[in-house]
Amino acid sequence: MLPPIHQRLYSGFSVILFLLAGYSTIFTQPPSDPRFDHISIKNGLPGKYIHAVLQDNQGFIWIGSSYGLSRFDGYIIKNFRYDPNDSTVINNINTMFLDQNEGIWINTYADGLKYFNLKTEGFTHYRHEEGNSKSLSHNLGSVVIRDRAGTIWAGTVKGLNKLDSETSTFTRYKNIPQDSTSLHHDEINALFEDSKGRFWIGTGSGISIMDRKKGLFSRTISLRNGTLTRVPAGNSSVMCILEDANENFWIGTFGNGLIFWNSETNESTTFQNVPNTPNSISSNRLTSICQDGNSGLWIRTQDAGLSYLELATKNFTSIQHDPANPFSLSHNSENNHLTNIYVEYLVTENFPL
Numbered sequence: 001m002l003p004p005i006h007q008r009l010y011s012g013f014s015v016i017l018f019l020l021a022g023y024s025t026i027f028t029q030p031p032s033d034p035r036f037d038h039i040s041i042k043n044g045l046p047g048k049y050i051h052a053v054l055q056d057n058q059g060f061i062w063i064g065s066s067y068g069l070s071r072f073d074g075y076i077i078k079n080f081r082y083d084p085n086d087s088t089v090i091n092n093i094n095t096m097f098l099d100q101n102e103g104i105w106i107n108t109y110a111d112g113l114k115y116f117n118l119k120t121e122g123f124t125h126y127r128h129e130e131g132n133s134k135s136l137s138h139n140l141g142s143v144v145i146r147d148r149a150g151t152i153w154a155g156t157v158k159g160l161n162k163l164d165s166e167t168s169t170f171t172r173y174k175n176i177p178q179d180s181t182s183l184h185h186d187e188i189n190a191l192f193e194d195s196k197g198r199f200w201i202g203t204g205s206g207i208s209i210m211d212r213k214k215g216l217f218s219r220t221i222s223l224r225n226g227t228l229t230r231v232p233a234g235n236s237s238v239m240c241i242l243e244d245a246n247e248n249f250w251i252g253t254f255g256n257g258l259i260f261w262n263s264e265t266n267e268s269t270t271f272q273n274v275p276n277t278p279n280s281i282s283s284n285r286l287t288s289i290c291q292d293g294n295s296g297l298w299i300r301t302q303d304a305g306l307s308y309l310e311l312a313t314k315n316f317t318s319i320q321h322d323p324a325n326p327f328s329l330s331h332n333s334e335n336n337h338l339t340n341i342y343v344e345y346l347v348t349e350n351f352p353l
Contacts, residue, residue, distance in 0.1 A: 035327045063077075069090065091111075107156075112126050141155065143190060147199065148197065159173055159174035182217060184206060185205035186204075189237065236255065238254075239288070248264075258286060271309075272284050286300070287302055297311065
């Protein structure tokens, strides 16, 4: 039986709503035959390249694409289309984050950071300005989050940015050669605040842990017994970070597979693809991770569809496109126009489909 949650997966040609239907019993086995319902241009999407999806507190699904922002209510898609002559609309959306003030923060590929007000349906724009050190460090954004203190952090290909909401200005953090307390690499791929309030930055060369009060960075982290240790990611390009219910960490890399780190024993395990081995992870190029409510991890890969990891057995199940099955994943890799598949969970089981 599949987990009793709605699973959202979406790819280059279509947005796919993956309904994991079932009862409230604990799910202990990986899905053997998941069904994907595809939503595409035929249903009203403005284009086929989808990069981000989230659900707001009212149950609406917001879809970010190369063609702007779209809202899906389960039946009808409303598009906020790109207009080059209208600065109030956007395109080339990369990532999105729903904040506590009922707005959506949006990073774009070429036009900086945006804030979309869900009530007014208007945009506020934050862009890089040459010669202005208090502007966004670059217009190609990669990730945006709000931490528990309410601060907005935006990662770009040229460093980390902290927004001062009162002045609409940014403090930039970049790598400074020969300064071991600076950001270790300017390419920011992931931002994560763990259960102890530590701030993790996944970069193009490993992980930096930030002391936000001092504005300093380190590659070491304190274990439960108080000793310091280096975060086990080396110089890998870190794309995603997840903390499970046992305060252990899962680190997805681009090229070196999945790293599991036990923060109590300081033991780490790396899971990599083993060709022709059904229970291994399907690819070493990972881009996002999400944990379901039933002790499993959903892992998006860049070139081999999805992998599902059953935590109890550490076995992986590969979920890929099947040309003979219209309800399978639509594509496996970016070579087939799959730009991103994100794995995120809806908070309700009653969203209309």
